Amino acid sequence: MRALEWVRDRAIALYDDPGAVAWMLLVAFVYGGATFVRSQASSWGSDHMMILASDLFVGRSDLSSLTTINDIVTINGRNYQAMSLLPTVPYLPLVPFAALWPFSRWIVSAVIGIVAGWLALPLARRYGPGGTADYWLAALGAFGTLLFTLTIEGDFYYLAHLEAVLLTFLALIEWHDRRRPWVVGLLIGLAALARPTLLVVAVPFGLALLAEAEDRMKAAVTFALPLLVALAVTGWWDYVRFGSPFETGYDIAWIEGPLQELRDQGLFSIVHVPTNLALFLGGGFTVRDAFPWLVPSIEGHSILLTTPALLIAVGASLRERLNQVLWAAAIMAAVPVFMYYGGGGAGTYGYRYAMDFVPFLVALVAIALRDRFGNLERVLIGLSVCFVCYGYVWQIYR
Secondary structure: HHHHHHHHHHHHHOOOHHHHHHHHHHHHHHHHHHHHHHHHHOOOOOOHHHHHHHOOOOOOOOOOOOOOOOEEEEEEEEEEEOOOOHHHHHHHHHHHOHHHHHHHHHHHHHHHHHHHHHHHHHHHHHHHOHHHHHHHHHHHHOOOHHHHHHHHHOHHHHHHHHHHHHHHHHHHHHHOOEEEEEEHHHHHHHHHHHHHHHHHHHHHHHHHHHHHHHHHOOOOOHHHHHHHHHHHHHHHHHHHHHHHOOOOOOOOOOOOOHHHHHHOOEEEEHHHHHHHHHHHOOOOOEEEEOOOOOEEOOOOOOOOHHOOHHHHHOOOOOOOOOHHHHHHHHHHHHHHHEOOOOOOOOOOOOOOHHHHHHHHHHHHHHHHOOOOOOOHHHHHHHHHHHHHHHHHHHHHHO
């Protein structure tokens, strides 16, 4: 009954908010239409996650067939996908409907991406200055970050990022509103089931909860419990596949030669930091004589050439505790990203691994706009949307 009452209240609130309705329709139309167009320029067929989801239904944790060989661990003649568990979950409802399997990659990515895009507006309204600025911020979150370009690809690798962004947006909304320890812990834990490196953001949020809690023991237990459950699920999933709760598969999976050489230096290593930072800040375009002329680096390129509006975040002062928590979360999430051997994410437009910490920077941009929202800020947001739209064009015509 309480669930039905909650749904009814949300429906009433939405009915009284035409701006939110228009936003939801816009996101659904643009994301849905862009995904459809992208799908026409790509091959069709079940991807790894659809195959794995159907295999799980018959009690198998390995893949009955392969669509790629990268990140595959072969043990006793069985092939396992070295990947976290959550990207498989949205495929499970589609298993009984075999006719949908060839379209599953597009359906799942579009639905998750659209919901994440919808959340950009409530996030902006909570952290931003209000008025039209909130819609500029929502446009930044939904159309000025790689959330858009990752959604329309229908790629199971990118689905983990989409899920993590969606859950991080929800966590940030909860943090602004009721700040219930168990909800924040649950959302961070779920995000970590998509992108395990995001577990580190539990540290700043957990410390902040303890600092402001009247009953610190209760806050600590209710916050930590869902995180421990997430760790247990991850360990169980790794044990089932690889025989150890501490083996993620990424260290032993087959990968192409150039990546193998980098991984030999360490899956996560300080050795990779200079190259990754150089790519993140300075990676650019080359030129060709065919449309769309500009060619982004296939290893990923500068965040300044995908989402320059994130520079606005530097205006969010470190004097306020909220800002301190968000900055700490962004920095801590960035550390494993820049230590990772895989660069920005090969074959992707932009630096996709940065999406682990971009949601925290978007919230900081919103806070900074409370003090200043002028022409420069509008230009930076507009450029971000233009760069991301170019990424969409590139993904179709490359």
